[in-house]
Amino acid sequence: MTLYTVDTLLSLVLLSVLFAFGSSRVPALIKVMAFQGIVVSIIPFFITPDMETGAVIFTIATLVIRGVLIPLSIHMAIRKVAIQRDVSPIVGYHASLFFGLGLIVAAAVISRYLNIPSISDSQLLFPAAISLLVTGMFLLMARRNAIAMVIGYIMLENGIYLMGTTFSVRARHIVEFGILLDVLAGVMIMAVILQNIKQTFDDVDTSLLRTLKE
Amino acid sequence: MVEMVFITPFITGLLAFILPKAVSRQLLVLTGAVHLVLSLLLWKNTPRAWFAEYFAVTPEGLLSLLVISLLFFLIAIYTTGYLAAHRLKSENIFTGFMLLFLSTMTMVTLSDHIMVLWIAIEATTLASAPLIYTHRSGASLEATWKYVLICSVGIAMALVGSLFLTLSMELGGVTAAMSFSALTPVAGQLDPAWLKAGFIFIVVGYGTKMGLAPMHTWLPDAHSEAPSPASALLSGVLLNCAYLGIFKTNKIMVAAGLSDFSGTILIVFGLLSIVAAATYILKQTEYKRMLAYSSIENMGIIALGTGIGGLGVYGAVICMIHHSLIKSSLFLSSGNILMGYKDRLIANTGQMAKQMPKTFVAFFAGFAGISGFPPFGIFIGELFIIMAAFKSGHFLAAIVFIFSLCVIFAGFAGQVMKICFDAPADTEKTPAPDFRETPALVWPQYILLLTSLILCFFIPDALYQTIVDAVHAIGGGLQ
Numbered sequence: 001m002t003l004y005t006v007d008t009l010l011s012l013v014l015l016s017v018l019f020a021f022g023s024s025r026v027p028a029l030i031k032v033m034a035f036q037g038i039v040v041s042i043i044p045f046f047i048t049p050d051m052e053t054g055a056v057i058f059t060i061a062t063l064v065i066r067g068v069l070i071p072l073s074i075h076m077a078i079r080k081v082a083i084q085r086d087v088s089p090i091v092g093y094h095a096s097l098f099f100g101l102g103l104i105v106a107a108a109v110i111s112r113y114l115n116i117p118s119i120s121d122s123q124l125l126f127p128a129a130i131s132l133l134v135t136g137m138f139l140l141m142a143r144r145n146a147i148a149m150v151i152g153y154i155m156l157e158n159g160i161y162l163m164g165t166t167f168s169v170r171a172r173h174i175v176e177f178g179i180l181l182d183v184l185a186g187v188m189i190m191a192v193i194l195q196n197i198k199q200t201f202d203d204v205d206t207s208l209l210r211t212l213k214e
Numbered sequence: 215m216v217e218m219v220f221i222t223p224f225i226t227g228l229l230a231f232i233l234p235k236a237v238s239r240q241l242l243v244l245t246g247a248v249h250l251v252l253s254l255l256l257w258k259n260t261p262r263a264w265f266a267e268y269f270a271v272t273p274e275g276l277l278s279l280l281v282i283s284l285l286f287f288l289i290a291i292y293t294t295g296y297l298a299a300h301r302l303k304s305e306n307i308f309t310g311f312m313l314l315f316l317s318t319m320t321m322v323t324l325s326d327h328i329m330v331l332w333i334a335i336e337a338t339t340l341a342s343a344p345l346i347y348t349h350r351s352g353a354s355l356e357a358t359w360k361y362v363l364i365c366s367v368g369i370a371m372a373l374v375g376s377l378f379l380t381l382s383m384e385l386g387g388v389t390a391a392m393s394f395s396a397l398t399p400v401a402g403q404l405d406p407a408w409l410k411a412g413f414i415f416i417v418v419g420y421g422t423k424m425g426l427a428p429m430h431t432w433l434p435d436a437h438s439e440a441p442s443p444a445s446a447l448l449s450g451v452l453l454n455c456a457y458l459g460i461f462k463t464n465k466i467m468v469a470a471g472l473s474d475f476s477g478t479i480l481i482v483f484g485l486l487s488i489v490a491a492a493t494y495i496l497k498q499t500e501y502k503r504m505l506a507y508s509s510i511e512n513m514g515i516i517a518l519g520t521g522i523g524g525l526g527v528y529g530a531v532i533c534m535i536h537h538s539l540i541k542s543s544l545f546l547s548s549g550n551i552l553m554g555y556k557d558r559l560i561a562n563t564g565q566m567a568k569q570m571p572k573t574f575v576a577f578f579a580g581f582a583g584i585s586g587f588p589p590f591g592i593f594i595g596e597l598f599i600i601m602a603a604f605k606s607g608h609f610l611a612a613i614v615f616i617f618s619l620c621v622i623f624a625g626f627a628g629q630v631m632k633i634c635f636d637a638p639a640d641t642e643k644t645p646a647p648d649f650r651e652t653p654a655l656v657w658p659q660y661i662l663l664l665t666s667l668i669l670c671f672f673i674p675d676a677l678y679q680t681i682v683d684a685v686h687a688i689g690g691g692l693q
Contacts, residue, residue, distance in 0.1 A: 116381065133374075140367065149363065156370055164377050170392070171380040174329050175373075 006046045009039050010124035014104055017131045020139065020155065021100035022093050026078055026085050029139075029151045030071050033158075036132065037066030040158045044165045044172070047122070058176040062161070070154060078147060091142040099138065107131050116167065125166045133159030216263040216271060219252045219279070220320035227313030231306055238309045239294050245313055246287035249320070253283040257676060263324070270326035270395055273684035277531065277677075278458055279323040281538045282451045284665070286316050288658035289450075292546050293443045295654030300441075300553055308348050308441070315341040315447060322455040327393045328376050331459055335372070335423060338452060339365045345444040346436050357432075357439035364432040365423055372419025372459070378412030379466075381405070394462045398687075401469035409467070413476055416463045417483065423456035425513045426483045427490035434494075437506035438558065442549025445502065449509045450542030454534055457516060461688065464520065468689045473523060480521030485614055487514025492618040496625040500558045502548050504629055505541065508584055511622055512537040512592075518615060519599040520688070522608055527685045529598030536583070536591030536666050543662035544580040547573050550655055551633065554647030560629050564638035572651040574634055576659035581630045583666060585623045590663075591670045 013036055020032045041063040044051065051059070078085070089096065104127065111126035136156025140149050164175025226245040230238040256271055256279065263269035293312070302308055318341045321334040339362065347358040380392065385405035390396040397404070422429035437445045460480075467476040491511035498504040512533065519530030550573040555563045567574045583590030596619070603612035673681075 137367075140363075146359075153363070153366060153370075156367070160370060160374055160377070163374070167377060167381050167384070170384065171377050174376060174380060174392075 006043060006122050007124045009043065009046075010122070010128040013039050013128050014124070014131060017104065017135050018097065018100045020135055021096040024087055024089070024093060026087060026145065026147050026151075027075070029087065029148060030074055030078075033074075033151050033154055034067055034071035036155060036158050037071070038063060040132070040162045040165075041066050043125075043162065047125075047166065055172070055176075062176070066154075066158065066161075074147060074150065086145065087148040088144040089142060090144060091138075096138070096142065100135070103134050103138075104131050107134075122166075125162070129159050129163040129166065131159070132156070132162060135159075215261040216256065216269050216324055217265070219249065219256065220317045220324065222248055222252065222317075223313045223320065224317040227310050227317060230310040230313055233306070235297075235305050238306055239297055242290045242293060242309050242312060243287070245316070246283075246290035249316065250283040250287045253279045253320075257680075267391055267393065268327040268330045269324045270393070271324065272326070272395070272462075273680045273687070274458060274461055274531075275323040276680055277535065277684055278451075278454050279320060280677075281454065281535055282316070282319055282323065285450050285538060285542050285662070286447070288661055289443050289446050289542065289546065291654055292446075292549075292658040295652050296441070296443055296549060296553075299650070299652070299655070302348060302441070303350065304348070307344060308444075311341055311344045312444065312447070315345065315452075317341075319451055319455050322458060326395050327391070328379065328397075329392065331394075331462065332369070332372060332376055335420065335456060335459055336369050338455060339369065339423070342444070342448060342452065345448075346440045348441050348444065349439065351439075354439040357435035361432045361436045364429070368419045368422025368429060370419070371415050371422070375412045375415030375417075375419055375463075378408045378415060379404075382408035382412060394465060397466050398469045401466050402471065404466075404470055406470065406472060409470060410472060410475055413463055413467055413472075414479065417460055417479055420456045420459035420463075421483055421517075424453050424460065424517075425456075425487070425510045426517060427487040427510065427514070430487065430490065430510050433510060434503045434506040437509065437545075438500060438502040442502075442545055442552065445505075445548075446542035446545035449506070449545055450538040453509060453513055454538060457513065457534065460517075461520065465687050468687075473689055477521040477523055480517045481608065481611055482521075484514045484516070484518030484521055485611055487511065487517065488615060488618045488622075490514075492621040492625070495622050498625075498629065499560055501551065501560050501563070501629065501633060502545070502558060504560075504626065505544050505548060508544075508622070508626065509537075509541055511618075512541070512584070515596065515599065515615075518611065519595070519602070522599065522602045522606055522611070523689055524602050524606060526599045526602035526606075527688055528681070529595040529602065531595075531681055531685055532591055532598065533595030535669070536595060539662045539666040539669075540580050540583040540590060540592065543576060543659040544584060546655075546659050546662075547577040547580060550649065550651065551577070554649035560632055562638060563633045564636050566634045569647050570649060570651060572656040573659075576656060576663065578630070578634060579663050580659070581626065583663065585626055586619065589670060590666050594670060 016032050016035055020029060023029055023032065041059060044059050107127040107130040114126065116126065133156055136152045136159060139152025139155065143149060143152065161175055164171045223245050226241055230241055233241065257276060260271045297305060315338065318334055318337040322331060322338065325331040325334050343358055343362050346361055347354050382405040385408060386403040388400050388403050390400050418429065425433040437448055440448060464476050467473060487510050491507045491514065495504060495507040498507065516530045516534050519526040519533060550570065551563060551566065552558065554570050557563065583592060586593045586596050600612055600616065
């Protein structure tokens with residue numbers, strides 16, 4: 001029963017990936033990111049039958065940070081400094097969506113060939129992890145809006161987290177330590193920088209950041 | 215005891231934020247001296263770490279640590295002169311983060327646990343980002359943004375690589391601790407497919423930080439926008455730290471018998487970087503960016519040497535040491551040029567030999583050293599790498615390498631001649647530099663270059679033995 005729950009949740013994540021590829025507004029991306037953050041951080045509760053107290057605390061902390069704190073702070077940031085809401089794509093939405101579909105199919109095909117015993121119960125764990133990771137990379141490269149890039153980075157981290165929590169107990173420990181530090185620090189610094197980009201350039205369109213070349 | 219080496223600068227770094235400016239300048243030099251003494255003590259007798267599971271003293275770590283210590287001490291002396299001549303708005307933030315940067319880099323050299331190394335490399339990004347943003351201009355902001363973003367993605371890739379390593383442990387039934395020293399003896403039991411995947415991700419991840427092409431795009435911006443002492447640290451030390459991550463992982467690969475696979479990957483990335491540097495260095499108009507591209511070239515050479523193996527690894531380690539010494543001296547000299555001519559463009563400098571003779575000596579000697587001229591160590595390193603390449607049958611790699619070296623030398627030489635001897639393009643616009651070459655602003659460069667020169671002819675036994683030990687661990691040697 002729990003397995004079906006996991007796969008159901010993950011299928012929603014895969015849908016949200018497609019949504020991320022197609023959405024043109026930053027607020028929509030924030031919602032997608034928050035949803036993925038919440039789902040990714042509750043998955044461990046379903047696949048590990050008896051978790052230690054430490055692991056439970058870490059999982060809840062991740063849930064709070066990924067699902068609430070980060071989306072909320074980005075939401076506040078764009079409201080406070082009136083950042084442009086359009087994600088200014090480099091690759092168009094139709095092409096992005098098409099890429100997204102191809103990505104999910106490819107991830108599903110690849111994961112059938114991989115020999116990972118610990119996740120053989122759930123069909124969608126590995127495809128979802130890879131899809132999230134690549135979606136994050138894609139948003140980083142194919143969107144000019146700095147906030148959209150930060151959101152892409154967090155999706156990438158969600159992908160890594162999902163991958164780590166599902167691999168093994170040892171991998172989970174690693175992912176917990178690493179990712180918390182990473183997310184907190186990365187977002188804090190990026191927020192500061194964004195603030196300044198805002199002040200200096202009056203906008204967060206990174207295409208304005210083209211004075212330095214090569 | 216081992217941990218003291220990075221705890222000390224961490225504490226003084228925090229202190230530097232709150233102390234008065236003059237005191238924190240002194241603190242910078244003092245910490246540099248204490249750090250140097252502490253790392254020399256590590257050389258003398260190797261104590262056990264308090265947390266032996268996470269930290270350990272390794273030959274390659276010792277080498278990098280000594281380079282870091284010496285460089286930081288000299289750069290700190292330069293910084294006192296630099297800060298006296300060049301007002302910074304937020305000096306305390308600058309000195310504080312310099313010290314924190316030192317602390318995180320020291321932690322990289324001493325970490326043994328795979329995740330501690332990862333956290334330390336991540337922390338170097340955090341500690342150095344404010345240094346790049348010191349001037350608070352639009353361009354420095356752009357450079358910082360690029361640096362943080364690209365390096366964060368890189369570090370995320372390295373985390374994926376580390377995850378794959380745990381998976382290969384799981385599948386191979388290895389229960390050892392997740393540290394480099396514990397994994398190397400049991401490397402043969404690791405699942406090879408996932409180990410390979412992990413290595414690729416780790417090379418891409420740490421390679422981003424090391425400045426290997428095509429992930430190098432942050433490097434020229436960051437190096438040209440950071441204040442010169444910080445550029446010297448970035449180029450001379452930070453890149454080595456990232457290389458250390460690849461080096462240590464390569465150790466596991468070699469122990470697992472996958473040295474052919476890892477070697478090929480390193481050769482490809484190395485050659486790509488060298489060729490990319492050769493392409494871009496020809497049309498550089500700014501001297502600090504030119505030096506940055508030369509760093510990319512040298513990191514490529516180091517990766518190439520490591521990939522070729524045998525004598526090449528020895529050459530790579532030699533290149534690493536001498537590149538740090540010479541390149542940091544060049545960046546310090548470029549700081550003098552910038553303060554003198556108040557311009558980054560090569561076209562707006564000129565006749566430095568006449569107008570800033572002491573800086574000229576340091577800059578020109580550094581140029582000769584970095585281009586691989588005989589009295590400096592890079593010559594020996596490059597020679598070893600070329601010999602190893604021919605010996606092991608990597609003819610194509612050797613030819614591309616030699617050709618690129620010639621191109622880079624030609625491009626570099628042309629620009630250096632313009633800076634040193636030519637009259638400025640527009641004499642009206644370029645006034646003679648108004649700049650006093652105080653001892654603190656030239657002696658650090660002289661000492662760095664002299665060290666490189668001496669090490670070329672005479673290597674102390676302890677140092678030689680450590681280099682050989684480090685090289686031996688990844689299948690290299692003097693044969």
